[in-house]
Amino acid sequence: MDDELAGRVAIVTGVASGIGAASASLLEQAGAHVIVADLNAAAAGTAGRFVRHDVASEDSWKALLADVLAREGRLDIMVNNAGISGGAGTVETTTVENWQRVQSVDSEGVFLGCKYAIEGMKKTGPGKAASQGSIVNIASVAGLIGTGGPIAYTAAKGAVRLLSKSVALYCAEKKYGIRCNSVHPGGVDTAIFNPLWQMVGREQGKAVIGAHHPIGRMAESEELGHVVLWLASDRSSFVTGAEIVADGALTSGLMRRALRGPS
């Protein structure tokens, strides 16, 4: 795996912790030059070159792309990972402000990430080299099946699933040499669960959420990082427009568990 991504430039958003930090580190280990982009300066030092960035701001995307093209000279891999949960509000309890905040980060942030990734990749032409450009969008199982709440997060992740397919199709038809896929994790032990861990304790919380997954546990961030690495590399060269579900059979088991009833 060493040097598999040598010469490639990758941007990973949302890297202060969790899936983004693990992905950035694995991409770097595979030889990519990684730009880690986050609102939170704690991301500095995780891997690669840190740039303060707000995925919900188009101006911030313009500045990030200009900076990367000026300093690194090309863009090959974009991992749109930054996300917020926005709490567990339902259709009755979610405010318009909360809805809009979650859409702006989790949905519009990914749209902008795809838009500026294509602009950067087209300018530097990964499709013309031996390698392909790859966009990896981190969605969720919440983008595959409905939840009573959090409604804003579920709707945003559902949008990521279909906007990823639209980008994949568009880029394929345009012969840009750019692939785009979505990743749908089940429960992953990251800082996104900190509010829950504070209420019930981390080990207790992990056990309860893990038990909802047929595999019997939550995932670790590195397990999702390896999915990102595979999608970013040419090993997945014929995979585009796909939804990669990494959920310990959580969504596969829904019907079986419904028929079996509560255990």
Ligand SMILES: NC(=O)c1ccc[n+]([C@@H]2O[C@H](COP(=O)([O-])OP(=O)(O)OC[C@H]3O[C@@H](n4cnc5c(N)ncnc54)[C@H](O)[C@@H]3O)[C@@H](O)[C@H]2O)c1
């Ligand atoms: N942890 C899970 O169980 C799980 C499950 C499914 C999907 N996901 C998704 O995986 C992705 C990563 O989540 P995580 O669990 O690693 O969470 P995390 O909280 O550890 O990391 C999220 C990162 O996003 C950054 N961020 C938030 N808003 C931002 C913004 N506007 N601009 C730039 N950066 C911003 C945060 O600073 C943080 O570094 C998210 O899109 C999340 O929805 C997580």
